[in-house]
Each structure stands twice: as C-alpha cells, then as structure tokens.
Amino acid sequence: MAKEHEYTCRIDWTGNRGDGTRTYRGYDRTWDVVTPGKPTIHCSNDPLLGGDPTLPNPEDLLLASLSSCHMLWYLHLASSAKIVVHRYTDDPIGVGEVHADGSGQFLRATLRPTIVVAEGTDIPQAEAIHHEVNRYCFIARSVNFPVTYVPTFKIAVC
Template identity: 65%
Template sequence: MPTHDYTTRILWTGNRGEGTAHYKAYDRTWDIAVPGKAPVHCSNDPLLGGDPAKMNPEDLLLSALSACHMLWYLHYASDAGIVVTSYSDSPIGVGEVGRGGAGRFVKVTLRPHVGVQAGTDLAKAEAIHHRIHEVCFIARSVNFPVDYAPVFEVSG
C-alpha cells in the first residue's frame, strides 16, 4: 500500500525564564508550525491550567475528525448528485479521566448541519454519513466510537 508522510513542528513557548524548575514555573503553551502555513497558538486544556482562548489537543483532535468527515461527505455527495449548499458541524467529544489524571475520549458524536437543494433525497443524503468512517483517515485512526446525528435543511 502506498504511504504518505505528514510532518509538523511543535515549539514550546511556555518558558517564563525558569524552564521547568517547578510545576508552576512554566506555561503549557506551544505553537504548531507547519512549513508554509500560519502558526497555530495552542495551550493545555483549561481544566489543567491552560489558556481557554487557545486551541488544545482535544480541540484539535475533535476538529480534525469533524473536518475529515466533512470533506468526505462533500466528495460523496458530489458523486451522488446531491448538491450541498452549506455545511457546519458542532461535534461533541466525551472524555473521561482515570486514576492519576490520565484521560481519553470515549466517544464522539458529529452533528453536521447540512444545507441541500430542494428535491434532495434525504435518506440518500443521510446514508452517506454512515459510509465515511470506512474511508476517513482520522476516523479510521481513532480507537473510540464515532456516531452521527445529522440535520438537513432544504433550500429552495
């Protein structure tokens, strides 16, 4: 099977001058720097002392899963002759924290709101969502269930 390489650069930006001399001496911030792209400023989850105004790893995973699903949905809809006029998603990821503070996602529900043209076969449009997990790079890589709760809006 052909392979693809992906690369990124993570640069810790949280050294306040003491490095990690003690637990409260440093910020949990970093930048994602992919060559040729704008940097993304990130922080730890606010529950763990992070900056709530910055993306955290959990936000990024949930966003990547949702975006991958959307891109495959648009592709399959186009192939099926379904004209999508808008698409947004507000996914919900459920996490749990175990002993010692270790956490993990236990499930994600994608909740896409899909605008389609009048006359669209909504059952066919809905069925597409359930095929995507077979091909989405991100969905195939996670070890928790991903559910779908799409809503369709028909425009004239």
C-alpha cells in the same frame, strides 16, 4: 497496493518563563504548531489542567480534525452521488474522562452536522452517506473510540 503519505509539522513549546520546568507551576502549557508554508497555530493545554482557555488544546484539535475529515469526505461522496450541498456546519461533541492518576481518554464523539441541500434531494440517501465516510476518513479510521452522527438536513431556499 497502499500508498504511504507523510505529514509533518513542528511543535515548538513557548511556555518557558525563564526557569524552564524547575517547578510544576513555573511554566506555561503553551506551544505553537508550525506546518511548513501554513499559518502557525498557537495552542495551550486544556483549561482544566491549567491551560489558556482562549487557545485551542489537543482535545479541541482532535475533535476539529475528526469533524473536518468527515465533512470533506461527506462532500466528496455527496458530489459523487449527485447530491448538491450548499452549506455544511458541524457542532461536534467529544466526551472524555480523566482517571484518578491523571491519565485520560476520549470515550466517544458525536458529529452533529447541519447540511443544507438542494430542493428535491433524497434525504435518506444524503443521510446514508454519513455511514460510508468512516471507510475513507484517515482520522475516523485512526481513533480508538466510537464516532456517531446526528445530521440535520435543511432544504436550500432559492
């Protein structure tokens, strides 16, 4: 039987310059993500839509969530398979499109992790684990666009 989990946060719009949304250009597209007991994340809209380029936007956060979830499950499954991972970094790419009416969506994402493994690691087995992750990762199981993996493996220098 499936077991439900709840996740909570508060989104607090911080972009009111004094007149609210009286005019389209009269407010900032900024907000805070407040999760109980955790640091606040200051956010903004995509810079293409007038957001602050120094702050994360929803698209950044979705891609980071997807990559992080994949990483955590990869590490779990690698550990279970007795594959020793010493370092894991990812430089994912998300591709989206914006339609003429302003609506948009992600078309695809490619995770591009670089994984440093112990000498003697079975690299084909380590690579195969990436294809098992989608069975477990909440985020990957929830998105409606394809996610692909292009891992690079390196052997740890001891």
